[in-house]
Amino acid sequence: MEATVIILCLLLSAFFSGMEIAYVSSNKIYLSVERKQTSFLSKILTKLTEKPARFITSMLVGNSIVLVIYGYYMGVVVMRWLEPAQLSVFNTVLLQIVISAFIILLTAEFIPKVFFQVYANRLIKLFALPAYFFYCLFSMASKFVIRISDFILIKIFRTSGDKQQGYFSRGELGHYITEQMNGVEEQEEVDSEIQIFQNALEFSDLKARDIMTPRTEIVGVEINDTVTELKDLFVDTGYSKMIVYKESLDNIIGYIHSFELFKKPKNVGQMMIPAEYVPGTIYIKELLGILTKKRKSLAVILDEYGGTSGIVTVEDIIEELFGEIEDEHDDEEELIEKELENGVYLFSARLDVEYVNEEYELEIPESDSYSTLGGFVVHNTKEIPKTGHRINFENFEILIEMASNKKIELIKFIPVQQK
Known part of the structure; x- marks a missing residue:
């Protein structure tokens, strides 16, 4: 009878500890998607996680109860084991604590928590039904505990109390999208919405030098060139914007939109827009903000010596979100x-x-x-x-x-x- 109770307590403690860590470690987007499904387990999961504080409290209450029962019966068993040794009271109590704690930590805390953390998404759905049973069983106790904790937090520590988190983190979104990307077969096309989300997550980590057109590929016009030469360059390249430099590409002073030619300018400088200069280490999200604020569509990327390293256009930045934007003038470069x-x-x-x-x-x-x-x-x-x-x-x-x-x-x- 004692062995049965001890084993049952260990299993229940492992379950309560595992479900607690499974909810904390699970992907919140996955849970949101599952809650919208029509299956029986999804409906149970919806009821189980609609109030996270009560769910976790119920698991803690259940774990506390079984640990008390385990401690009582395990103490009796260990006392019986140690009785022939005739140890002192202090040594007996010490051995009781060590043996009982070692067993509970190994079998009901460490191993199940690791297992439930690794397979959090699967196990929280798999064990949703028994978890919901204990959730209902300990509902009154969990409500009482939450009220006491809220009273202490609000009245004594003057905090806002426990609030349900109604959002998911950037990391959870990235993890979910990565799972979706990995689940797509090679011959299948990734949904454009998923691809855009993936690009948006990587967008924050990109720097200007990662997407710039390098100096060696820059085509420009010298400030003293004629309008006719500029017009010919626009026709030959098919570009919508042209860099303007003075003497060399290390001294880029601005750029020109092709539609400025319709205004019949007398010289190149008359239609030039002053350049914006930024270092290559600037993040493209910051660069986009600068260009938008100053209403410009191109920035010159400087190297550590102040020379021209490359250029970045607003189109380059937008392409990082929505993919390549090609027109009839773009030549597809084959990377071998x-x-x-x-x-x-x-x-x-x-x-x-x-x-x-x-x-x-x-x-x-x-x-x-x-x-x-x-x-x-x-x-x-x-x-x-x-x-x-x-x-x-x-x-x-x-x-x-x-x-x-x-x-x-x-x-x-x-x-x-x-x-």
Whole structure:
């Protein structure tokens, strides 16, 4: 009889502790979605979690009751075990505490809490029915405990008392969206709404240098050029905005919208909009706020020496949320990434180092000083290497397959064992 009661108490304590941590660790968006389903368990889950404070209190009350019962019966059993040893009262009580606490911590606290935390979303729904039974059973006791705690919080500590959290965190939203993205098969298309949410979560962590058009790809007009030259440049490039510089691209002074040409200006400076200058480390959410406030659509990204590192337009920022926005003038650039043979890879130099590491596990060192493969090479060589140049690193050798005087185009990665 004693063994049965002890085992039952341990199981119930594990259940109460597990359900408590499962609710705290569960994804609130998942629970919100489940509550809107029409299944029987979803309806039970709705009733169970509509008042979180009462639910958690009910689990605590149930756990406290079974722990008291467990302590009483376990004490009797341990006393019987230790009776032949004829220990002192102090030693007997000490051993009772140690043995009882070790068993309860291991079997009813640590293991179930870890298990329920890992599988929180599944288990809170699976055990919703028995949890609801105890929720109803201890309803009056939990109400009484909540009233006492609210009285102490409001009257003594002068706080607002317990309030139900009616929102979910950014992390919970990200976790839920990640689950949805991972659940989509490769051949299926991700819903545009989910993709936008995913982009929005990553939006806050992006910096201007992550999305800028690099200096080597900037096309501009010199301030002293003629309007005819500017018009020809607009026609040749198909761009809607053109950079204006003085003497060199390190001294960009503004930009021009193509529609300004319809006003028949006499010179380039007459229709120029002054440039906005920001460092490459600024977050794009902050940059968007600056451009919106100052009613500008382009910013010049400066490097640490005050030179031009690149440019960012409002369109570039918006594309991070809604995906690529292409028009009839956009040329689709093909980024090469393929395995040639025996672990040898050929990559476009514009591929992100982080992406290549995730996809091909090449363990290329990452740094805030660069983001692309080309930037990685230039950062380590302190120059733009010529075609055919070889660079040795710990795990691989880099062969420059194609490069110009301004930038690296193609890179070949050769593992050390393949050299």
